[in-house]
Amino acid sequence: MNITVIGTLNKDLILPFNNTPIESYGGIFYDIAILSYLLGEGDRVIPVSYLGTDVAPQVQAILKKMPNVLSDGLKLLDQKNHKVILEYKSPSERHEKALFNFPPLTWDEIQPFAESDFFIVNMITGWDITLEAFQRLGAKHRERLYFDVHFLVMGIDELGRRFPKRPKNIQEWLEVPRFVQLNRREFQIIDDQVRSPVEFHKKYLSPDQILLITREAEGATVVYQSHGKITSREIPGYRVKRLVDPTGCGDAFGAGFVVHFARTGDLLAAVDFANLVGAANATIRGTTQVNMLTEKMEEIKQANRR
Numbered sequence: 001m002n003i004t005v006i007g008t009l010n011k012d013l014i015l016p017f018n019n020t021p022i023e024s025y026g027g028i029f030y031d032i033a034i035l036s037y038l039l040g041e042g043d044r045v046i047p048v049s050y051l052g053t054d055v056a057p058q059v060q061a062i063l064k065k066m067p068n069v070l071s072d073g074l075k076l077l078d079q080k081n082h083k084v085i086l087e088y089k090s091p092s093e094r095h096e097k098a099l100f101n102f103p104p105l106t107w108d109e110i111q112p113f114a115e116s117d118f119f120i121v122n123m124i125t126g127w128d129i130t131l132e133a134f135q136r137l138g139a140k141h142r143e144r145l146y147f148d149v150h151f152l153v154m155g156i157d158e159l160g161r162r163f164p165k166r167p168k169n170i171q172e173w174l175e176v177p178r179f180v181q182l183n184r185r186e187f188q189i190i191d192d193q194v195r196s197p198v199e200f201h202k203k204y205l206s207p208d209q210i211l212l213i214t215r216e217a218e219g220a221t222v223v224y225q226s227h228g229k230i231t232s233r234e235i236p237g238y239r240v241k242r243l244v245d246p247t248g249c250g251d252a253f254g255a256g257f258v259v260h261f262a263r264t265g266d267l268l269a270a271v272d273f274a275n276l277v278g279a280a281n282a283t284i285r286g287t288t289q290v291n292m293l294t295e296k297m298e299e300i301k302q303a304n305r306r
């Protein structure tokens with residue numbers, strides 16, 4: 001199985017709540033590393049992102065250690081890599097500041113990698129990909145296109161600080177993919193009037209689309225059409241002994257969902273698996289210990305026997 005991941009590979013500085021700082025690669029690096037561990041040797045993870053010259057040798061050296069990752073879609077740009085400072089104000093609430101922005105990816109960068117079993121478009125910066133390129137990808141592969149809205153609903157000020165901002169053309173983005181992932185905050189930024197996930201689905205999506213709303217430790221809500229009716233199901237999260245760093249849990253959730261759904265086609269089981277991968281990610285620091293992911297997943301599964 002081949003999974004293409006489109007977005008931005010970050011250099012992260014994480015300032016956790018009550019813990020020591022973490023420097024690690026982030027953004028779609030979460031997807032890449034997690035997919036690499038979840039998939040087999042015969043599978044392929046194909047990231048498409050710009051890469052700054054300051055980090056390129058190190059990133060390439062790390063990716064060489066992941067034999068199922070094909071790094072041809074990482075395009076070198078003669079500038080510093082996109083950097084994000086994530087400062088936690090509480091165990092889960094954080095402020096982000098972005099430096100050294102990249103331009104959006106266009107169809108030229110994506111087209112060479114536009115044949116795959118699944119596509120994840122992850123809006124790490126919010127301007128990772130042009131709407132036109134996204135629409136072209138959707139026209140070919142809507143059925144297998146997974147979209148994490150993430151920072152599409154955030155603006156940026158002159159100091160690089162990120163703040164909530166609903167794009168006027170949000171509807172044009174939401175209608176493209178089959179799968180749409182939002183966290184609770186993003187859901188509210190898009191619409192603080194709708195009363196329920198089902199109402200949101202009816203207002204913004206068409207019946208063939210699947211909406212996934214992540215709810216931190218509580219798990220996720222999935223909204224989809226069943227027997228001709230838009231239905232929502234809450235899939236409970238997994239308890240973790242100690243929350244270490246929740247950064248990238250959304251990315252871990254998306255990666256887990258796509259792997260399980262692409263393998264089985266079982267929607268509810270894929271959300272449950274996604275919750276498990278998300279929970280395991282909450283127990284590791286940045287992406288520096290992804291090699292412990294499957295071990296952590298097993299531990300959490302044992303402790304949460306259902």
Ligand SMILES: Nc1ncnc2c1ncn2[C@@H]1O[C@H](COP(=O)(O)OP(=O)(O)OP(=O)(O)O)[C@@H](O)[C@H]1O
Nearest residue numbers: 183214215216217219248249250251253275278279
């Ligand atoms: N503290 C936690 N305990 C257990 N599971 C968690 C926890 N935090 C997150 N998760 C899992 O990860 C999923 C995604 O988390 P969350 O809702 O925080 O996404 P997010 O805000 O998009 O994260 P990020 O933007 O940092 O990647 C949740 O649906 C849940 O399955």
Ligand SMILES: [Mg+2]
Nearest residue numbers: 150183250251
């Ligand atoms: Mg997110």
